[in-house]
Amino acid sequence: MSEFDLIRRLHERINVVDGDGPSACVVGIGDDGAVLDIPQDRQVVVTTDTLVEGVHFLDTTQAQSLGHKALAVNLSDLAAMGAQPAWFFLALTLPAPDLSWLESFARGMGDLAQSAGVVLAGGDTTMGPLSITITAMGLVEPGTALTRDGARNGELVVVSGQLGDAAHALEILKAGGMPGRKSRAALESPVPRLQLGRQLRGLATSCIDISDGLVADLGHILEASVAGAEINIDLLPCSASMAGLPGGQRRQFQTSGGDDYELCFTIPVSRREELDRIAKECACPLSVIGKINTSLELVCTMNDGNVFVPQGGGYEHF
């Protein structure tokens, strides 16, 4: 099977729509590049993320989960920018052409692409150690993209969803165990918070997705905003499996686990009451866990008032 056949096959499986519509893909798969029509009143948001076998996922990960997750981690970045997903480009490196693996991979990716309204517009398929790089493009009204640098003293720190389950599931899998269904789904099928990201335009003063762990990613907001924060870890909502862990272990997963793909953002105190409506519309819990201050430090406290110091900070690739 040629590279062309492979990409066409992936394209057919992944794209249910052909890209006609407001964000038209004029030339798609099968030329040297895709040609895209950008609506005049939009900026383009671009993000790229790579998943490497053995680094970002276990070699036992199912192809369907991998297809989903490779796209999800990129869409999560678009969510954190408040962008509407439009197109993505798939660079897939495979040890060998395996049709049944590809079918499953394309199914996982295609289901998410369809639900997110994003179109595969191009790609490259090569032979080599298993690795997936996706470049995703979204659209945003000019000047409304959410960035990391707008957090100001006194603003509230908010987190969506529940944290820690993905890291917990990974630890169980690495030890040869079998995590519960919900924890495993958090690890393998994270749902990017696209609707939430869109709702936060004009409200959040800064936003990031929690892929490297809450402490590391909130740290990026603080660094970009030249600010500090104090957060109470025990204000984070817990899944049942998290709640069953010893407190120290739970807090460690929740602050530094990574792979959560929830959004962490800041809002002015005066707009706190808008959170309830948004949480309802997005069917997603939103928890106020602390406040921005001028300290240039991030301090994590617990319900008993003591400070919690996460081990090792956030996840860094190097």
Place this chain on the structure above:
Amino acid sequence: MSEFDLIRRLHERINVVDGDGPSACVVGIGDDGAVLDIPQDRQVVVTTDTLVEGVHFLDTTQAQSLGHKALAVNLSDLAAMGAQPAWFFLALTLPAPDLSWLESFARGMGDLAQSAGVVLAGGDTTMGPLSITITAMGLVEPGTALTRDGARNGELVVVSGQLGDAAHALEILKAGGMPGRKSRAALESPVPRLQLGRQLRGLATSCIDISDGLVADLGHILEASVAGAEINIDLLPCSASMAGLPGGQRRQFQTSGGDDYELCFTIPVSRREELDRIAKECACPLSVIGKINTSLELVCTMNDGNVFVPQGGGYEHF
């Protein structure tokens, strides 16, 4: 060194300009995504290509060459579309952080980026087997992008530059030898035909870059255009090292070698005289090597009138 530091460092080395100007990058490195302002009278052309160690380059390849080539192969795709390069996104997977390697890599990439006027607007750095995926974005006036599907019966087949030297250099290197300087440069420092691609807008009826070998890539034009062609291989200009090879070997490199990054395109017979001016302006030989016909086949002939049948056709990854 954190992923952030690494990307910032690459960014500093690669970007001499900061992206201000007509194609502004409003938000760049250091957020979840880049935010791009697209001029209203432009379409966006996007292409993505991966280079994997041991598949697309030898493990002895110098970091500086690799930095150049990883960007060059993507810019070559933009050239084949007639697009003006604007931004690129670098997904770099490295076995380990090696600062001196990165400095060289960034120098090779940065020099080409500067000469091509393209800005590194984002990326991802991960640990794993050495591999580079670049997504390059260019701009083109609406409706003027060069595609593969417009070749019509009777039109001329034209090729830029000289073919075969990159494949010849690779064969010598694989055998433990040392190719000549020019052949090695063709392999390691190909120069994307960006100016030529821009000049071909409104002239070429189809265009492709010859990355997989002339026969394979002209074959893609014929397939997309539902056409055939007859070309005379001996009309291709030869480098000195190609000219020194036995005819069969030379023709094999020139038809099927791959890694040439020249442009192959078709033009109406009536516009043949425009080629001289363009060749002069682009400082690049343009050779008419044959004609499009209705046969749905690609036939390669030689000066003696006999048919040349390339072994194995073009390069396919699978």
